[in-house]
Amino acid sequence: MDAREGPLTRAFVHLIDTLVADYDSIDLCQQLVDDCVELLHASAAGLLLSDNTSLRVLAATSEQTRLMELFQLQADAGPCLDAYRTGARIVVDDLTEQAARWPVFGDRMLREGFRAVYAVPLRLREQRIGALNLFCGQPGALSPADVSVGQALADVATIGILHQRVIARQEIVSEQLQTALNSRIIIEQAKGVLAERGGLDMGQAFTMLRAYARNTNTRLAVLARAIVEGTFDTTALLRASSPGAQR
Structure with a gap:
């Protein structure tokens, strides 16, 4: 212990x-x-x-x-x-x-x-x-x-x-939890995008997504939505998360 x-x-x-x-x-x-x-x-x-x-x-x-x-x-x-x-x-x-x-x-x-x-x-x-x-x-x-x-x-x-x-106000409790669950769906979609573009498995894609969100102080759901909607350059994320980019 x-x-x-x-x-x-x-x-x-x-x-x-x-x-x-x-x-x-x-x-x-x-x-x-x-x-x-x-x-x-x-x-x-x-x-x-x-x-x-x-x-x-x-x-x-x-x-x-x-x-x-x-x-x-x-x-x-x-x-x-x-x-x-x-x-x-x-x-x-x-x-x-x-x-x-x-x-x-x-x-x-x-x-x-x-x-x-x-x-x-x-x-x-x-x-x-x-x-x-x-x-x-x-x-x-x-x-x-x-x-x-x-x-x-x-x-x-x-x-x-x-x-x-x-x-939180009682009337929006269910909405907040539903938002979190909906965010999880977006994250799963973003994982699929990264996996396909980077030749990764889903576990590796999530690790990269989460690491980039933390390093840039960005919420996971916000980053994931940007990837799914095509407003974020995934090339930058994949390059920043590649082994050669790590110290």
């Missing part, structure tokens, strides 16, 4: 900053899944967020994971859905023994190479707004303490998201 004390502290500070400053909700959720993989040594992570009517994929550490989460939603069964619906942590240390718990999604996880899965709800008291999924390639990869850290990070992120809703 000592070896990750510094990174863990930075992760919590970053999340807590959302309570006192404006922030990009998509980037917050992406930071959460990235931090969980880095700190807990999970193989992958994904996050589902509710728009008050259904769950949507808002963040994932890879394109493979994003598709896995979408498949879970299509199957209407899986650890993330259970965590969201019950408000309890879902701990499966050995998926080979419990894949039948989710007949369709369980088999899909095994085929993708995952052997353990842990899901924690995004909740504050009785209110649940989503769930965080942690996938691992080895059985028993996460200890109870690791899962507790994941839950703590998710709890802080939940408070940040709910805090943003509280300070």
